[in-house]
Amino acid sequence: MNKYKILIVANWKMNPGTIEEANKIFLATDRISRNLKNIRLVICPPYIYLSELEALKSRTISLGAQDAFMEKSGSFTGEISPNMLKAEGEKYVIIGHSERRELGETHELISRKVLTSLRAGLKVILCVGERERDGHGEYLSFLRSEIVNSLNKVGKRYINSLIIAYEPIWAIGRGDTASLKPGDLHEITIFIKKILCEIYGPRDGMTVPILYGGSVNFKNAKELVVGGGVKGLLVGRESLRIERFEKLLLSVD
């Protein structure tokens, strides 16, 4: 099923500013990725660059979108459907990133987006994560309800296409400073697996890959993967800084 050892997803967010820069970063990443042995690499650029990057036909990088709408087609001005992404050749889609939840996306909306994307045949990277850590474990109940609600429409038959990215909001975009400790990540990985096993049963629940995201860089990537018990990483800022991204990839490969 998951033949690769490590999954690295690059989330470019609303960057870079032009297609020329996007091409440049993509081609440089493609050159690096040809020498990787254990990593499956996915790049999620802004929608507007997807077709052109797809046309570069990388043999080692898969492309994904940063979001998709909850309907297949219709009168939804400005939206892009998962089916359109699939038709363009995209394989992955990120759903429920905290920066989108921040714009008002609810559990209900996200659960519909997840289902429509899975039905369209995309692999869904569902993002979850608490805003802050309190001393009483409230963040764990928050995380549980986020996972349960976001998946409440998703049956077992889609489980092979589901990936969970744990991204604590407080750790995103902090540069070198505020990443999670590997030991703390390991606890959360076990907690998320337990929830998935409760929903889908132990055999299937254990198969869902769990990623970590939040200020991952070349200095902390390896210890997060090894010590955190995750299947891979969701990398924002550092995926656009090619020399640092190369070091990051080599460190975990």
Ligand code: PGA
């Ligand atoms: P960051 O972003 O690596 O820049 O913290 C991660 C994300 O938001 O996906």
